[in-house]
Amino acid sequence: MAKFKLKLVHLYPLFLNLYGDIGNIITLQKRCEWRGIELDIQQFNIGDKLEEGTDIFFIGGGQDRQQVEVSQELQKYKSLLTQEYENNSVFLGICGGYQLMGEYYQPHDAERLEGISILDAYTVAGSNRFIGNVTAEADYIQEKNTLVGFENHSGLTYLRGDTTPMATIVVGNGNNGIDKTEGARSKNAFGTYLHGSFLPKNPHFADYLIKLALQKKYKDNIELEPLDDSIEIKAHESVLEKAY
Ligand code: GLN
Numbered sequence: 001m002a003k004f005k006l007k008l009v010h011l012y013p014l015f016l017n018l019y020g021d022i023g024n025i026i027t028l029q030k031r032c033e034w035r036g037i038e039l040d041i042q043q044f045n046i047g048d049k050l051e052e053g054t055d056i057f058f059i060g061g062g063q064d065r066q067q068v069e070v071s072q073e074l075q076k077y078k079s080l081l082t083q084e085y086e087n088n089s090v091f092l093g094i095c096g097g098y099q100l101m102g103e104y105y106q107p108h109d110a111e112r113l114e115g116i117s118i119l120d121a122y123t124v125a126g127s128n129r130f131i132g133n134v135t136a137e138a139d140y141i142q143e144k145n146t147l148v149g150f151e152n153h154s155g156l157t158y159l160r161g162d163t164t165p166m167a168t169i170v171v172g173n174g175n176n177g178i179d180k181t182e183g184a185r186s187k188n189a190f191g192t193y194l195h196g197s198f199l200p201k202n203p204h205f206a207d208y209l210i211k212l213a214l215q216k217k218y219k220d221n222i223e224l225e226p227l228d229d230s231i232e233i234k235a236h237e238s239v240l241e242k243a244y
Helices: 022-033 064-076 078-086 203-218 230-243
Strands: 005-011 038-044 056-059 090-094 104-106 121-137 146-159 167-171 184-186 189-192
Touching (some): 005 022, 005 203, 022 203, 064 078, 090 203, 121 230, 146 230, 203 230
Parallel strands (some): 056 090, 090 189, 104 121
Antiparallel strands (some): 121 146, 121 167
């Protein structure tokens, strides 16, 4: 019988799962399993009913046309998702999913897509496409504060209010190629432009999210048993080498 149990809801995997973002779910699943933490993963698609009591939400990236469908669907669950955000559930949104965690995404040739506003941020389609390896630094991660990934987006995201960057850009463009911010954080909600997928190459960040989710559910600062991350760190360092 697992001592710790967490529930993860994967939002709209049939629409937003471009660039292998499912690798983030697999990483969380394995890193919990290797520590005897039971992670119940539920896929949530159009037509499903969203219940309360989720510890981790994940939403992946996608092209503008998939974002149109998901944007409309998300509005039905905006108040429930906001309530979960206020209750410190962990959210991780990648690229297109990240954009819909903000107030809106304005594509080039479509109506403005409304987001759920758990991040105080907005996105407008830019004239260039940012494509390439990214390295960034997240000083709140103790073990290791570099984050690596691959960006592929035309959206330019701007943060407002008390929403802070997830990381500071070292190499690459990040949110908008101007202010050196990458991604966003508000409470336990995180958004990032880092594909790759993101968590397999950043095991320290995956563990940071698992710890936040355990803390939210068990109200205790639970230390995670260390794992052999030699392969993950090799993958992390291979991006660092390519990026410089
Ligand atoms: N369609 C959005 C953009 O181009 C998101 C792309 C993505 O999820 N990679 O900015």
